[in-house]
Amino acid sequence: MKEVKQQMTQIMEELTAAEIGHQEEGANAVASSSSPTEEPILAETTASEVKETESSEKNTVERHWDFSNRKVIVHNVMKFMKNKETAKMVTSWMKAAQEKYPDKTIDFEKFRKPPQDSFVVITMKEESMCPLLIQYINENKLKNKRGYELVAKPGAEESNDNKKRGAADDTEHTSAPTSKRQRIIDESTSAARRPVTEEEVQNKVTPLWQLSADEQKSKKMTNMIKGCAMKIVANVKKRFRELDRDKKRQTVQLYAWLKGDRSVFVENIVSAPTPLRNKCEFNFGYRYQFDDENKEDAEPTKIPAVGFMVTGWAGGVSRPHVCQNIPTEVCQLVDLVDTFLATSPLPPYDVKDHVGFWRVMTLRTSRRTRECMVIIQHTPPSGGVGDESSYAGYFEAEQVRLVSVLTAAELQVPNDEPIKVTCVFFQEFGGVSHPPPEHPVQHVFGKKTLTERLGQCHFQISPGAFFQVNTEGAEILYQMVVDRVKEVTPSAKDMLLFDVCCGTGTIGLTCLKEGAVGRVVGVDISEPAIKDAKVNAVANGFTVRKDESNEGDSTPKSWDVAFVAARAEQVLSKEIGKAKEENLQFVAVVDPAREGLHNEVLRTLRANRRIKRIVYVSCNPTGSLVQDATLLCQPASKKYPGNAFRITSASPVDMFPLTDHCEMVMTFDRLSEKELEISS
Ligand SMILES: C[S@@+](CC[C@H](N)C(=O)[O-])C[C@H]1O[C@@H](n2cnc3c(N)ncnc32)[C@H](O)[C@@H]1O
DSSP states (O other), X not given: XXXXXXXXXXXXXXXXXXXXXXXXXXXXXXXXXXXXXXXXXXXXXXXXXXXXXXXXXXXXXXXXXXXXXXXXXXXXXXTTOOHHHHHXXXXXXXXXXXXXXXXXXXXXXXXXXXXXXXXXXXXXXXXXXXXXXXXXXXXXXXXOTTSOBOEEEEHHHHHHHHHHHHHHHHHHHHSOOOOHHHHHHHHHTOTTOOOOOHHHHHHHHSTTTTSOHHHHHHHHHHIIIIIIIHHHHHHHHHHHHHXXXXXTSOOOOOOGGGTSSOSSOBOOOEEOSOOOOSEEEEEEEEEEEOSXXXXXXXXXXXXXXXXXXXXXXXXXXXXXXXXXTSOHHHHHHHHHHHHHHHTOSSOBOBTTTTBOSEEEEEEEEETTTTEEEEEEEEOOTTOOTTOOOOOHHHHHHHHHHHHHHHHHOOBOOTTXXXXXXXXXXXXXXXXXXXXXXXXXXXXXXXXXXXXXXXXXXXXXXXXXXOOOSOHHHHHHHHHHHHHHHHHTOSSGGGEEEEEETOTXXXXXXXXXXXXXOSEEEEEESOHHHHHHHHHHHHHXXXXXXXXTTSTXXXXXXXXXXXXXXXXXXXXXXXXXHHHHTSOOEEEEEEOOOTTOOOHHHHHHHHHOTTEEEEEEXXXXXXTHHXXXXXXXXXXXXXXXXXXXXXXXXXXXXXXXXTSSOOEEEEEEEEOOHHHHSOOO
16 A cells, blocks of 8 residues: 555656646658559548548558547448548538537548548547447448448557558558459468467567566556546546636636545555456467478468467467466367368458458356357358358358367366356358447357356356456456445445446346345346346346336336346436435446446436445546546536536456556545535
């Protein structure tokens, strides 16, 4: 504790307000097309160009990809679209997204559309606009002219692979366009190819693998203090200054809690006892074997395989065995699938040219319940996007053969009985990028869910439902939430918990089981997760509220839990309204995805005075948590009414040892009228 306080003081001294302010994105390196005959490869068009002259077909060639946090990539757009046509399409998305989120500003700065590729990269004016555009495109299931669904993703997510492809890609893109199949052949025989080293795999998957546990903790602590806690304080103070400048408003004095040096004290980080993941995702592709690595123009042998694609398609697939966060039973399954692929007539899917069959393998394992779920994603047997091949003749036989390989396996686990595969799903996906979580799966073997034990509860998990990826870490995280909820409980039975973004109901049900609250209302956008949550409630001994759509249901009137499958921003206010009819106190736990909470959810939480405490579990503490915390703590406004909150605890939990990620449990307590009083 002392150590952390010293660290905090030191950082406070080092850091000026300017340093923790918003960092502007670096300028893009853009070079003009050198030759008029050269095929313009990466056309970039700014929003002002679109607005000023729609007819402008100005193309420039960008030497380097720039995938910063303000970028959105939309896959499955038509190839060879004219610049004017692309501009029209992008502008129409902005307009529609703006209509959907009228209280936000959504606009883009520029876009790039490589003519022969089926994606467009859009640079938004601000980072916060990206999730809104992504949400609009993905949720509305926009389609291209051929009827393929568009898939929008944050540019940052695709940055690493593409950045690492770097120079090789530039060369390839600036040469004359070649046919898809020719390019595959060229690639596979490229003399420039080299084997990806084990160190590169570790650097990509577990970037902190060379640091000791203490060094990792110290690095993450600094990030949580500088990149999260201090940023929030700086942002809230900035809001006060802005209000001060706004003459129309009454001046609001800085709240007392923001005045000290240590407005937010960050507790010492607690780490998961093991880095092992319970969910691993691998790509199908080729492993390149070099018989003579020393030979300059050595040509590799292509071996179909499943594993990590750490340097993009060109680098091939690498074995995950060197990564310390991948359990041994998972590596054994990877080996088995590699052996299967060696004799499979169906090729791995080429993520670059969108041909081939086997795409992604997802494994979920539980060492506690000894279960293992396998999900195999593949292109439609009739061929994927732009793929003229047909795999239908082989698919059924190969499916049967793979299932029998998987289910015959006895996966050895240290000091325990072997684990067997308990369920297998296939997932047909014809899009270019990743399917959304609700994309259907086809059950082909065994159980339909995986069961995991956490604390005193057990949970069933469907293929499309979210579940924390580090079981032991999740137990620590949830206990922390239970403790924070218990702190405000005068009498647990009178306390109702709103579990916002509840997934399979884990947090709410754990709080109920631990006697921290008397009732839970959980909301999650994912239907499979909510179905699981309802089953989990009953399996753990609780009564589920009668579903209003299910008239004649014999569920008793008194209930312990209600789980609602909907967007939190659409139903939270209504659910709070219903709960107000009963004489209960409220506490909220929010655990959103990386984009953070929708503004409507933040507004609802602020406006409802009965919510005195919010426990915020964040997987993006230096990003969306900073924004959301600022909105909860800034002075009341028309848009965000209700007494502000203050941060009363900030506890980092390292759920992802060896990686840069860290989870934060932050407690927000509502300021009383007295605490809001103007003080000088
Ligand atoms: C980080 S997970 C947390 C799940 C759960 N609390 C747990 O610990 O397992 C985030 C959850 O937010 C859900 N989600 C995403 N957007 C949402 C929205 N707009 N409304 C409600 N839930 C949402 C996802 O389906 C996912 O289950």
